[in-house]
Amino acid sequence: xxxxxxxxxxxxxxxARDKRSVMAGLYYAIGTPLLMCGMFMLLIGQISSPEDLxxxxxxxxxxxxxxxxxxxxxxxxxxxxxxxxxxxxxxxKDIRLVISEDYAAQMxxxxxxxxxxxxxxxNEKLQNSIRRLEKELQTYSAEMxxxxxxxxxxxxxxxxxxxxxxxxxxxxDSKGGVILGVATMTMIYAVFISxxxxxxxxxxxxxxxxxxxxxxxxxVSTTSIVLAKVFAVTVFAMLGLLLTLLISKLAYAFVPWQExxxxxxxxxxxxxxxxxxxxxxxxxxxxxxLFVSFMAKTFKEAQSYLTLVLIVPMxxxxxxxxxxxxDTLQWLPVSGQQQALIAFIKGRELPMLQLLFSSLTxxxxxxxxxxxxxxxxxxEKIVFGL
Numbered sequence: 001x002x003x004x005x006x007x008x009x010x011x012x013x014x015x016a017r018d019k020r021s022v023m024a025g026l027y028y029a030i031g032t033p034l035l036m037c038g039m040f041m042l043l044i045g046q047i048s049s050p051e052d053l054x055x056x057x058x059x060x061x062x063x064x065x066x067x068x069x070x071x072x073x074x075x076x077x078x079x080x081x082x083x084x085x086x087x088x089x090x091x092x093k094d095i096r097l098v099i100s101e102d103y104a105a106q107m108x109x110x111x112x113x114x115x116x117x118x119x120x121x122x123n124e125k126l127q128n129s130i131r132r133l134e135k136e137l138q139t140y141s142a143e144m145x146x147x148x149x150x151x152x153x154x155x156x157x158x159x160x161x162x163x164x165x166x167x168x169x170x171x172x173d174s175k176g177g178v179i180l181g182v183a184t185m186t187m188i189y190a191v192f193i194s195x196x197x198x199x200x201x202x203x204x205x206x207x208x209x210x211x212x213x214x215x216x217x218x219x220v221s222t223t224s225i226v227l228a229k230v231f232a233v234t235v236f237a238m239l240g241l242l243l244t245l246l247i248s249k250l251a252y253a254f255v256p257w258q259e260x261x262x263x264x265x266x267x268x269x270x271x272x273x274x275x276x277x278x279x280x281x282x283x284x285x286x287x288x289x290l291f292v293s294f295m296a297k298t299f300k301e302a303q304s305y306l307t308l309v310l311i312v313p314m315x316x317x318x319x320x321x322x323x324x325x326x327d328t329l330q331w332l333p334v335s336g337q338q339q340a341l342i343a344f345i346k347g348r349e350l351p352m353l354q355l356l357f358s359s360l361t362x363x364x365x366x367x368x369x370x371x372x373x374x375x376x377x378x379x380e381k382i383v384f385g386l
Contacts, residue, residue, distance in 0.1 A: 003220055007228030012235065015198045022236075028193040029240035032186050033248040040179070040255050053129055054078030055095040062103040063113075066140060073136050093129050095119040110148055179257075180264050180345050184274075184338055185317045187244050191278055192285045192310050194240020195233040199289035202229050204302040213383055226290075226374045230366075233286035234279075241278045245271045273344060277337045277355070280362040284333060285313075287369035294373055294382055330354050333362040 015022060057077040060067045067077070078092035096118040100106075106113040115137065119130050146156040157163075206212040215225060249266040257264050292309050296302035316335040329335040330351075336358025344350050376382045 004224045004228050004231070007220065007224060008231050008235075011198075011202055011228055011232035015201070015232065015236065018201065022197070025194045025197040025236060026240055026243060029190045029243040030247060032190065033244055033251050036183060036186060036248075037251040037255050044256055044259055052076060053132060054092045055097055055129075055133065056092065057097045057099070059099040059101065059103070062101065063099045063107075063115075066099070066115075069140050070133075070136060075133060075136060093119075093126060094123075095126060095129060095133065097133070107144075179262075180266070183248065184341050184345070187241065187248070187274065188278065188281065188317050188334060188338055189314060190240045190244040191237045191282045192289075192313055194243075195235075195237035195282070195286055196289055196306055196310075198236050199229075199233045199286060200293045200299060200302045200306065202232065203290050203293035204296050204299045207383070208299055216377065216383060222374050222377050226370055226377065229290055230283065230286045230370055233290060234282045237282035237285055238275070238279065241275065241282065245274055270341075270345065274341065277341060277359070280359045280366070281334060281337060284362045284366040284369075287366040287373070291369045291373050291376075294376055331357050331361070333358055333365060337362070 052074045054076055055078060057067060057070075060077055070076070096116075098116040098118060100114040100116075103113045103115070117130070117133065117137075119126055121127065121130060145159075149156045149159070203212075206215065216222065245266065249271070252264050252266060255264065288309065289306055292305050293302040296305050313334045316329065316332060317338055319329055319335055330339050331354060336354055340351055340355040340358075
């Protein structure tokens, strides 16, 4: 154990000397929570106070009531040739609402009046505007239908045989857990990103500097060397996770969650649980990154391989965050731990059996990769990159 700890200090000192490499690994842990908060603030601003939607309404004089209703909902007729009060041209969406010539006559007769919405629904920038316009038109149509029934002495409730009452039992904290559940994906991924540079540098990097063979020539067992490298990378991975949690706890407090009717709080209990669950993931991430880096012949080749390998935990994390995975993924590494975290955030009972099995599987994979590294370092092809 004394030799292993000496090797760990050596690895950490070597890593600390290269400050750029250390900071490159921690940039994700520092910057991602801030970017997430900025994104949430932008989305909340758009949801709570949507911008006016300027479209082209043709033959609007035939439907003054409809035009007035749409205007009250922030949907107005715009012209690229006109200027706003500030002297700027309005942002007119490429959406046309064509009102038929016989609109007024058809409405007066109590018949269906025709309106045509012309837009490119494949344009991602227009999809939200199109849905917003369709929703307002459907609301206006429903109101007109009720007024027609009332004018004929018919109670509008006649056409509503079922009245659905929804009692939402979700608390503000559990609603906020939906948002925080997605944020856990970035937190878990910080484990893989924070220690990646050190893992490459202490494996493929040492081989390129011809220091790996010198290290193996010392009277230290290969097992001790491998364990020291895994431990050092794990320390950086956990440091990245801790930074992500602390910065998220501070930054999320500035997001106006109350405008959406819920709160998002990163509690001390969540931080402790995240660190406990993240530890076996960090050990597996360190073993995986070191194993792949040793298999690569050069530093750049190791970077390329790890970029592809890290897609797998990212996909598992996304599947757990968005609940698009089959139930079998609840027992796998990363996805199993993340679903347990989401259950804790939402105030549900922690699935202990699922969490223990996925954590145990994570450690078994880490042990297997560590044994594979220990055996590979006894090969000249791996040591000298042949």
